[in-house]
Amino acid sequence: VILSLAVNLEWELWQMDVKNAFLQGELEEEVYMTPPPGLEDKVTPGKILRLRKAIYGLKQxxxxxxxKLSLTLLDRGFNRSExxxxxxxxxxxxxIVVILIYVDDIIISGNDKVRIQATKEYLKSMFQRVLEIYV
Incomplete structure (x- = not known):
């Protein structure tokens, strides 16, 4: 629907991809794990590791x-759809600026070009390795 709206209203359409997005999240609870392959000899036998950040494969x-992305947008003044x-x-x-999220992909559109540009720059400053494409 958003893509159709953007085309019909002749809005600019941007796609951003956050590389390694899952590694940029903050864990809310303590998570422990056994040493991964290759690191067993670096950890005292019988000890486990506490994760400080999210990693791929972790269900959280x-x-x-x-x-993290949602709070970043809300702090910037965006409203989340109910x-x-x-x-x-x-x-x-x-x-208006409209943002649609799909996992680590972000679609940005709207008719406020100044705020679209500011939002893109802000997201690039907040997250590592953001690829931006004009669609």
Whole structure:
């Protein structure tokens, strides 16, 4: 629906991909693990490791990433849709910015070009390795 809306209203459409997104999330609870292959000899036998950040393969990682991205957008003034928690909007007198999230991909559109550019720059400053593509 958002893509159709953007095309019909002739809005710019940007796609951003956050590389290693799941590694950028913060864990809310303590998580422990046995040493991964190759590190067993670096850890005292019988000891386990406490994770400080989310990692791939951890079931909490997708949620931790979503929470970090969501809070980043909410802190920037975006509103999260009650009907679709992957849809965020920022309205002003100048227009609207619409953000749609799918895992580590972010679609940005709207008619407020200044805020779109500012949002893209902000996201690139907040997350490591963000690839930006004009669609």
């Amino acid at each position: 990682s997708p949620r931790a990433w979503y929470q 009907a679709d928690h992957t849809l965020f909007t920022l309205k002003s007198q100048a227009g």
